[in-house]
Amino acid sequence: MTVSRALFVALSLSFAWELGYSADPPKSADPPAKISYYKDIRPIFAQHCNGCHQPAKPMGGYVMTAHADLLKAGEREKAGVVPGKPTASYVIEQVQLHDGKAEMPKGRDPLIPIQIKLITDWIAQGAADDTPASAKAAPIDASNPPKYLAPPVVTAVAFDPKGEYLAVTGYHEVLLYSAKDYKLASRLIGISERLNAVAFSPNGERLVAAGGSPGRFGEVQVWNYKKENLVISAPVTFDTIYGASWSPDGKAIAFGCADNTVRAIDPVTGKQILQMGTHADWVLGTVFSQDGLHLASVGRDMSMKLTEVPTQRFVDNVTSITPGALKGGLMAVDRRPVDHTPRQIRLFGAVVRVPREKRMQKVPPDTPGVPPKVYDELIVAGSDGVPRLYKMHREQKREIGDDANKVREYEKMPGRISAVVFSPDGAHFAAASSLDGKGEVRVYETDTGKKVVGEKVTGPAYTVAWHPDGKTIAAAGFDGKVWIHDAATGKLLKEFVALPTASAKAAAAR
DSSP states (O other): HHHHHHHHHHHHHHHHHHHTTTTTOOOOOOOOOOOOIIIIIHHHHHHHHHEEEETTEEEGGGGOSSSSHSSSBBBOOOOOOTTTTTGHOOOOOOOOOBBBBBBOOOTTTOOOOOHHHHHHHHTTTTTOOOOOGGGGGOHHHHHHHHOOSSSOOOEEEOOTTTSSSEEOSSEEEEEEETTTHHHEEEEEOSSOSSSEEEEEEEEEOOOOEEEEETTTTEEEEEEEEEEEEEEEEEEEESOEEEEEEEESSSSEEEEETTTTTTEEETTOOOOEEEEEEEOOOEEEEEEOOOSEEEEEETTTEEEEEEEEEETTEEEESSOOOOSSSSSSSEEEEEEGGGGGGEEHHHHHEEEEEEEEHTSSOOOOOTTTTOSSOOOOOEEEETTTOOOEESSOOSSSOOOOTTTTTTTOOOOOOSSSEEEEEEESSSSEEEEEEETTTEEEEEEEEETTTOOEEEEOOOOOEEEEOOTTTTSSSEEEEETEEEEEEEETTOOEEEEEOOOSSSSSHHHHHH
């Protein structure tokens, strides 16, 4: 080898070294990272699939809430997951994109490519179940109902419009009691570990339960409760949800989320039809206007906000936004019934008489001197324990720092107020509060503030509901007891513990 050729080789090797080349043969690519069922796959199924494939609603005869169920076949006799064989797994066939569309999730947006790849790779790696032993438990469903070691914390109660049933939240279920004798009639068991709200539809045919599993998913359940049939299970966000309410026409269900949004779904299809995101903290309560065109929402950000339903547009802050005007987060809201709209309003400084026919119906936008949608009143309460009555719609020009929508404040309750609800005629409202292991249930006269305190409340009170006859209220809270009080006197009429000890059928037969 000549000196020039040797120099050329040396320079070439030096150049290759600088560029990172090696004389050694290339190494094979690293194997794909091990995919976890518990951490990676299970959350995808919970968010996108479990609404239609759970024990209470096994669409296609296929359940996806437990690893063992994934390996089984549905009605089409095709195994959902075949370990090591993605192409033979029916789940992959159903979620694969074809021209941007997929068979599943049905009626929802398809999975994104990275989610499909995760599921495919997990199956290719053997579809192992790495669920921690501490998280493994027998599935909870109608054939294996929750078993209680202690009474559940009751977060919500509600009467149906006819006053036949009282719904009470439990663990993984809604307990449905006869409002005649308060004996257990049925148990509506779903996949949500925690339920934060229950509400009957205006026509009394459906029951919504809102909750989820903390840190995993939120869920809206719509039940045909008389048949114990889960009609809709709509997974939403990655945490529990709150404050579910029906629109007056029964065509929308609104709720608050821990991602600071207020949302609404269609109760027939489960599809989301509204989302508003101007809250700065968790949204804990919602209520529609009497015409269903506006939605009020309250949250931990110490505000009550108004959303226009058809446009999903944020309209206004109902409460003052001046720092210090409210002393804590808001947790509960309810709308006063239509009958109790004012006979006069103050419109930009002038007093305008509202005729009875205008007070009892929606006012056309072109009515001279009378603006539309000004008659709804809202009761709101929260961390500072002070109930406040507000007009839903602003009637005068905003000024910096004003709280012009506020009508009045009521006597402070001990601790924080978790629930407020108007009587059927709007003349009164009830509230439930808690402080330092104690609770109180109180009834106020809306126009005067006169109060009645419920007797013998034994622990923190978190929820209250008014019977449609206007004579009694039901309340409950931390110790699992449900109290039935006379609304006029506060006398305790009945007390029972929300602790099912037998199957619903056996309880109903007693």
